[in-house]
Amino acid sequence: MTARVTIRIQQADFDIAKEIAALTQGRTDIGAVVSFSGICRGSEGGESVAALTLEHYPEMAEAEIARHAETAMSRWPLNGLTVIHRVGRIAAGENIVLVLTASQHRQAAFQAAEFLMDYLKANAPFWKRAETTAGTGWVDARHHDDAAAARWTKS
């Protein structure tokens, strides 16, 4: 059976159960599905966050995510994967990003999901603007995301 790779960038929210069903439907070769969803938190550094607004570089975001998906598919024995990244205004408590990985056995699914998230955090061209009690401003990138992505580099 061929691998199912789904990559979407969209304003609308996603339904995790529906996406898992789409990934696994009709297949009997999948033994493990790992799901990660990133959610907009309601506080950051002592301030209350009302919402995040995500800007992105459309053509590059698609290209980057596709590259990472291809890397994941070639590094781990996966039956499929799904990456959905939202853009636009996202209120506290709402979904931002979804990563699903499917494999025969759980190790590949867990590792590939973590790899994809670490790379999304470090390399995907999206930028968050936060509305907080202290005002509205751009969120700073975190160095530990670069470090997390770097540990996947083969030596």
Place this chain on the structure above:
Amino acid sequence: MKVKYFAWVRERVGKAEETVEPPASVRTVDELMAWLARRDESYAYAFERPRVIRAAIDHAHVKPDATIAGAREIAFFPPMTGG
């Protein structure tokens, strides 16, 4: 070549994209940033800390010493906060 700006780089420059024709002496991403910074105060402000700015050529990340020859689209942006 087309140049695109994102996030606070775009806000400081005052535009999302433009077409530029740098002289042949401007060969790398670094040199392009310095050339743009000299245009006016807005550009100088956007590129005042060049080591913070990231760049992409034709939708792929590049280092500051990458050559710009043959690039169709160059983008400048702050460190990313996706995912």
